Amino acid sequence: MKRLITLAASALALAAVTAAPAAAQDVVITNATVVTGDGGEPVEGGTVVVRSGRVVAAGAGVTPPAGLPSVDAGGAWVTPGLFATITTLGLVDVGAVRASNDTRAGDAPFSAALDVAPVVNANSQNILIHRAAGITRAATTTFPSASIFGGQGAIIDLDADGNPIVRPRAFQMVDLGEGGGRIAGGSRASAHALFRNALREAGSFGDAARIPGMSSRARNVRTGDDVPLDPRMTGGEADRASDTLLTRFDAAALVPVVRGEQMLYVMVERAADIRSVLALKDEFPNLDMVLVGASEGWLVAREIAAAGVPVLADALDALPTGFDQLAATQSNVGRMKQAGVTVALNAGSMENPRRIAQQAGNLVGLARVPGATGLTWGEAFAAISSVPAKISGMGGQAGVLAEGALGDVVIWDGDPLEVTSVPTRVFIGGVEQPLGNHQSRLRDRYRDLDESDLPKAYDW
Helix, strand or coil: CHHHHHHHHHHHHHHHHHHCCCCCCCEEEEEEEECCCCCCCCEEEEEEEEECCEEEEEECCCCCCCCCCEEECCCCEEEECEEEEEECCCCECCCCCHHHECCCCCCCCCCCCCECHHHCCCCCHHHHHHHHCCEEEEEECCCCCCCCEEEEEEEEECCCCCCCEEEEEEEEEEECCHHHHHHCCCCHHHHHHHHHHHHHHHHHHHHEEECCCCCCEEEECCCCCEEECCHHHHHHHHCCCCCCCCCHHHHHHHHHHHCCCCEEEEEECCHHHHHHHHHHHHHCCCCCEEEEECCCHHHHHHHHHHHCCCEEECCCCCCCCCHHHCCCCCCHHHHHHHCCCCEEEEHHHCCCHHHHHHHHHHHHHHCCCCCCCCCCHHHHHHCCCHHHHHHCCCCCCCCCCCCCCECCEEEECCCCCCCCCCEEEEEECCEECCCCCHHHHHHHHHCCCCCCCCCHHHCC
16 A cells, blocks of 8 residues: 555656646757758758757758757757648547547537547557657547548647647548548438538538627628528527538538638549549639548649649558559659649558658658659658648648747657668657657566566566
């Protein structure tokens, strides 16, 4: 009992320490192989300066300021933190245990209104493990299940300060591919009808802002004019027509999407579906869309580039996993990049998103395969750092080592795109992070056991 009390007191003391936010550090890293993350190649003998949580300078020829704590990297690679998108970080610990898995809400009455921000768990082992892999920021979201709409994702950091939400309600998820057709009733035709109905309903909902005391008229929030209230909005709390497919809450959640104030991430794979999604801009010109998956994107790469729609692409789809990926090729990312498409790697397509750097490295190797199209080293690293940050609305702030950017810095023990390389130190917003997690503790506990030893669980 005394031991239990002591352990409990120690745990409370540790919790009190870790609950207090850490102050941003000033640090100078010298003698480094610096990767700025903007698509350029590594620079040897470089310096990175971080003050008050922001990057002041990075690259070759930087004079280290006097009086700041200094780290001699000894030639080690120093990069911006990785940006992983799309993930379920903070939403799941054990995928097979429903009580610990908040990634889908198949039984919920809501869809577009689902918001991950209140439920992200900063102490999730998944967050700790991915932080140790050099991922400092991520887009996390629930996925479509009961409806083609998956809900509103958030941009998070993986800081140990306990407050991971950087930007809540950053984007809305929708599936207009094979999965969306299945959810909507068995056909893509149904999914598109549901989608158009939802956006029109949301547009009507947003335009008809009720005025207190008025039952039949409302103010158009765009023009300021009084207009007859949409019949679906009369009757107190929006007694809408019986054929509506959205709850009032879901309709309200889609208003920013219709107005172009919230990004719409569209899950789609085959070329025909991509064309249909791009055509939505003619009908809903304000949509700020991002394609997710796009396994057959290389077939319509010029059309995607002309539309100015960025892509979060699966890294190395070599074989189709469905009928909407029959033209999948490992050269997909490289070919879209050559056509002028803004492409980042979709970490959500990987079983372990912490391996995203390895996938980027494979694209570098692919560039050396005759007949294949991959990426240069700088392009590959940018596809997991500055490009996903830009697509997520954090361009210039994350995924780069440039003046004014957030001080997300990772020191590696080797080339970060090589499978055997791991981070040795990670800074988020200028604060050095702990790299321990459940997996590392298990490794340390059992790594050096003698074969004659009993498992530690039996050692009392």
